[in-house]
Amino acid sequence: MSNSNMNITDWLNYELYPQLFDYIDVALPEFNFTRYNRGWRSNKKLDGSAPKKPRIDKTVVTDKAPFCLLEQGGEAITIINYVMRRDHIEFIDAVKKLADIVGLKLPDNKNYNEEGYQKRRDKEALLEALNSYFVYLLNESSKGGKDRDKVLKYLTESRGYSLEDIKAMELGYVPNNERIIAEYTKRGYTKELIEEALGLDRDSRIGKTHKLSIAYRAGGVIKGFKFRAVEESINPKYLNSSGLDKIGAFFNIKGLKGDKDLIIVEGELDCLIATVKGIDNVVALGGSSLSPQQIEDAVKRGAKKFTICLDTEANKEAETIKKINTMIDIILKLGYNQIYVATLPLLALEGKVDPDSFIKDYGVKELIKIITNAPPYYEYWVKNIIDKYVKKGILSPKDKENMLEEIVSTGSNIIDPLQRDMYINKAITYRSLLELGITKESLQGAVERLRYNKDKEAQDKEVKKLLSEAIDKQAKGDTAGALELMESKVKELKLIDKKATFKDLYKLTSEEDIREHYKKAPDSLKSGFIINQMELLLPAGALTGIAGATGHGKTDFLINTALNTVELYPDKTFYFFTYEMSQEAILMRFLNTYLKMDLDAVSNIRALKNYYKTGDTKYIIKEAREGLVKKSREFFKDIIETGRLRVKGINFNSQELNTALYDIAKNVNNIGGFYIDYLQLLKLSKEGYRNYSRQEELKTICQDLHTTAKDIQLPIVLGAQFNREVTTPLKLHATNIGEAGDIERVLDTLIGIWYTNKPYGEKLVGKDEALIKEKIKDKKDKLYTVILKSRETSSDVEELLNYNAKQGLITNNTVNKF
16 A cells, blocks of 8 residues: 555554654654663653653653653653644644654545544553553562462463563553552543453453453554463453454564564464564464454565464364464465464473473574474475375375375465475475375476466456446446446456466565575676686676677687587586578587687688598698597587587577577576577567568567576577678677667677678778777787677777687687686
């Protein structure tokens, strides 16, 4: 929900107060607030005076109640009400004044019931004051009364809490009703408001049999109290204060924003002790079940992941699994799928273990370990299915079929395709499935088919419903309404089986997400070439273009780069696709470069063809014959026949090529990258592109290849041809790629090359002649190489590489290590 649409009450809770918390000292300078681990504290009372008994935390604003100024042992008041009182201004003016401090704009929807708002805030302030009072009575032995010691004994001996734990958990002692009313009518509250806030008028057991108070905090606000009896003979154990809302938000969820990996437990005391012991973002259901409102509220406050950690109880495993699965289902239906399940070990055959008792028996570090290693929900699902059948012992044929059917059906309920894959990967690790001869591929196929069928069924159902509603409108004479209804719904219906595809568009990205991405992202590949003392890299997940005019060595540059990467990365596989010549002809070019020797006085390629045609070395110069036989065998044995380099002559259209790249990346292990020679020979399929100009066609081809590179996260290196305007090295510009329009915008890296033995296509004079001499220096057998574009390194840097055109060999000026 955007700020403009948010009502002012939600805006205060989710935007203003969380952001204002960091500026309390600026908003309320009269208190001279200082920070401490829980928030802000001042040595002054709310009226600005110093207390009789000095204390540094007389007035506080805590992260538990970021909306409230709390005078310890005294008044509690909302920050807005305090500013209204201090500055003698109206509610909306006080809100604006505080919003200006943090640079927030008020929502457009300012409609609110001021009387209802103030009444609710007054009640919340009263509850804060009452909680402070109850905590004070439990922690001050001289103030609590005769039953106070019973409550304290229960907490310290039965629950194992220290006095510091009890205070930090905000547990309190509830005196009799008369004492509460006498104390708070003296502070200006009416008897009716006090009785209504606690439910004293409704249940006389509060403060009589139920004397332990637990402040029910949710989102930084005390919604009410849970009161507990400490004698085992009294039932029920818990009573709630009047009108306690346990559905709208999790118990103990913080009112401040920030990334939250929530740990959901059952009991309030479990939640509080885990928090006190240092586990962040532990919340409790507050009731017997999870509500969608709790999840949505948590997400608004920054929740990203949910770890379910319920009690484990002997002989109730099935009920617990059902409860956990219901919770998972609720969270998934709301569109959130980062869900984990932590299971507490039940070490005794009978009994029950919850986070509270687990911490008492084994320590908080062991609980943290269980939560940290909690498996994702889909692994929890598959484990429960397998365990259910394994417990039966030897399985009958029907049991085996039922187990397999349940695994497939459950997997098909997982919307996210990546999580479905991980579910399947986990399932096939179980021996029970392996013994059935089930492979990953067969299981994945069965799950995907069922998932597709479910999506189509849902789509069919919604289409029938839409048509029925439209026909009904048309029958009533509202044809325009029927058309409008269909138009408004048809896009949504098309998306039913595509929800998983677009799901990540709504995901927020954190710094940790970026860190994880770059940890897992493949590194750029070294090309083996140094340009101006800088390693020329081939970026993964992107396109690199090698552009030259006809006859200037672009194919040789691609071949040399491919051979360099094969040598530098011996554990990887590289593909080289050629559109320009046959597979056999391009292999001769590769072999020629690999040999690094002169074979013939005129043409190495001609000599190699004769050698492979006749099997005779008589066409090879005498000094090279022995080396040719040895090195050619080495080339085919070590590089080609091992599959490290796979050279293919193809005539695929661009759509077929992209499909092939996806297929290879998926099915061939440890792919290093792809080389394609060359761009201008690629074509789109005729279907749907008949009216495209050649420039539009090449732009689309390059954009599709760019998408493929990103998806498969591998380098794709393209040869490209400059147009006829490139008549000198001075005209090696990105915009001069032949026929391709603005295609250079899609390339991540673009390298321009010029063979210095080639004549210029125009006469050079003046500055151009001087500049060429400076760059080329009248040198022959060189390849002038310039980085025309790079998103990661410097551009417009240049180098003269050594180029032996006869051998097709390009090397660095320094000794080539490759």
